[in-house]
Structures are given as structure tokens and as C-alpha cells.
Amino acid sequence: MSGGLDSTIAANLMQNLGIEVLGIHFSTGFCVADRHRLLGNTNNPDKPYRNDALHAGAQLEVPVEIIDIKDRYLPEVVLAPKHGYGSGMNPCIDCRIFMLQRAKEIMEERGYDFVFTGEVLGQRPMSQRRPPMHMIEKESELEGLLLRPLSAQVLPATIPEERGWVKREELHGIVGRGRQKQMLLAEEFGLVDYPQPAGGCCFLPDKNYARKLRDFLTHNGSNVDSDDMMLLKVGRHFRLGDDVKIIVGRHETENDFLERFREERGSVWLEAYSSPLTLIEGPASAADLEFACQITARYSAGRAEAEVPVLWNVDGHDGQLLVRPLSEDRQLDEIRI
């Protein structure tokens, strides 16, 4: 249960049919909404930062449990997907199988009878076509017990339908990428304030994030933690060498966020001009440090000056360099991740 439109109306539909519903929301560490929460985005007061799955649970009065799968998700799903990646580093089929396997475990432990999702046939290009949907059901070992109520009428009948727990004619046969039918159902059910449809909720399909994640894994191996994953969502990233990378904050909110990670990393900033905070990851040489200072100055309000003083802190030592702000964007493009 993501709290998006499809999973919410699927849950409402099943409730209306007299099914006792438990919503399961998986936390993978790659959630787009988490980034907004981290940065404390307040640009849009009409969209306060909230967990959409919990909000949907409250609208429907359906209990929602949040299951933290971060520790297993990265090594078992993201780094070694049996069914490959989509356009980014999104292992959508393996992800779906992994989550459904966990859902099956919960179903069996707690005495539930079947699993349902808000999947719609033909909506997502990688995981929501007939062959992968069939494979996902089989590999999650939920054959017959995985119901997709929004598209049930165009999919093979499931055990819940055969046993009369739900009536097939009361389910739907939605197909394709449009959202009009789902929005009409939401209106019919009296559901308000759902997240805008078609918004992706995961970072992994994003090509920019995928590039940064691949770079990180290439240079750091699979020894990653949740802080590393979170830092990839913030700032401009530049690779100065095999072991050295810098992250440059793009605005005050990102600078405030990067401050939390300053202690374990080198840092560069200006005080004479408004400036990004730059974090240095890895053992920076003197040349790396100077380059980091030039890049930081390039993104500061002193970028047009001939020389600016830049402060740095590396391995507990403080210092200052007078540098010429980097002016060649071509140089940046070569090292931009």
C-alpha cells in the first residue's frame, strides 16, 4: 500500500466488498517522499509532508503497517536483480516479487487468506504486462492467491473469486496507462486528497539518481548504508578521483541537510559570499582540496570575482585557500556524476 491512487482505491473497493484489509507499506530507503521530508520542503503549504500510505489508511480506517526492508532490499534486490533493470536502476520485477514474498509471509503468519494489490494491467511498462504479472505471481509463490481487483476482469480468475470471497462482477477490468477510471472511482468512493496520479514514488527509475548510485557502487562496492543512499538524493555530485568525490549543496535547505554529515567528511565553504556547503568523501589530496574549493566558489555568490577566500576542514584541520572560482563549465561536465 503506497498510498497512491491505485492502491488506495483497491483497498477501498475490497473493504466495500466486506473484506478485512491490512495495508502493508514497505520502506526501501529509495522513497522520493522521504527526500522531501528530510529536506523539510515547505514550498507548498497545500501539500504538507506526510506519509501517503498512513494518510490513506486513515481515510479508509484501514490499519497500515510499515515494514522496514532496507537492510535486505539493497543487497538482495537492487544489486542483484534476476530480472534486470528498467530505464534507471529500477529492478521493478524483482522488487515486486520481493515485496509479495514478504506479504505472503505476513499473510501466513497472521491468518489472512489472500493478497491484493492496486496493480493495473498495462500501466507500468516493466512489471505490469501480462507475462511479468504472471511470473511475479508464480515467483512470489502466491499462485491463485494474488488478486488485482482493478484489472481482475481481464486477468485469470483467482482463488478468492472461485471460492466466492469476492464476486468477479464487482471487480474491475481497467487496462492501460490512463487514470481517468481510477479518478472516477475515487470520486465515487468519496476519496479525497490522494497523491497526484502518475507521480513516481521511487528514486531508482530516475536516471540522475541511477547514475549516482552506479558511480557510488563502482567506487565503494556494496558497503553502503542508509546515509549513503540518502546523500545520493541531495546536491551536485562530482568525482575528483577514484576514491574522492564531492557533494555540493544547491541551496540553503540542502546545505542544512548536508550539515548533518559534516563530522565524518571533509567540508568546504565560503563566508565572504553566500555559498554552498561542499562535503568531501574520501582521502582528498592537496590538489583535490584546491579543486573542491574552486568548484565551491564557482557556485557561490563570489563566482565573478578574480579570487575568493574559501574555508575548509579536513580530518579535523581547518584552513583557508584563496582560489579563482572555476569558470569552465566544460571541466565540471567532465567530472559531474
Added chain:
Amino acid sequence: MSEPQRPQRRLDAYVHGTLDQAELAKLIDACALTVDALGTFCPEPLIRTQNAMAGLATGDIAMILADDAGIELDLPAWCISTKNEYLGVLREERQLRAFIRRAQGAHQP
């Protein structure tokens, strides 16, 4: 007969909690459990709350310490969905103290 309130209207009303600030302040030293979620962000505060509440008895009160402002929406929503009682929140300079009471018949993970 008045129309039953839709959940959305209940959520709006519930965000304020069922106790006032003075009553909440008295709970700081009287709660059964403190959940420390400082420095963590969604969904970690809710995961910690959810797991901690599973061990409480009906009527017990948990205090959640957090600095993720979003819990002011998430905790009431979680309470409605699990049928626990959201008591309210005290806003301090650098943190929030939110209070929940375990209700009879609340969802047990």
C-alpha cells in the same frame, strides 16, 4: 439524524489531539514508554512507534520524541487507522513530544 462523519473530516479534527497542552505537559513524566525518534525521518519515527506500541497494554501512554515535523500528520493518521488515541503534541524549540494512548481493540501488529 446527522450524517456519519467521513474519515477526512475526522482526520482534520483529530490532528489536534484529545488533550490540551497543560494536560499533555503532565504526561511527560507519567508515560509508560518513551520512543526516541530524534534525528530520524519518515518512516522511521512511525516504525519505532508502531513496534513500541505493540508491547503496551490498553490505556498505556507512549511519548514520542521527534524532530521530523511530518509526524504531526503521520501520528494522528496512524492512530485513526489503527484505532489508537492520539492525545496531542507539545512543540519545543528543537523537538516535538507527541503522545498516544493504546486503545481497547486497537490493531496489534
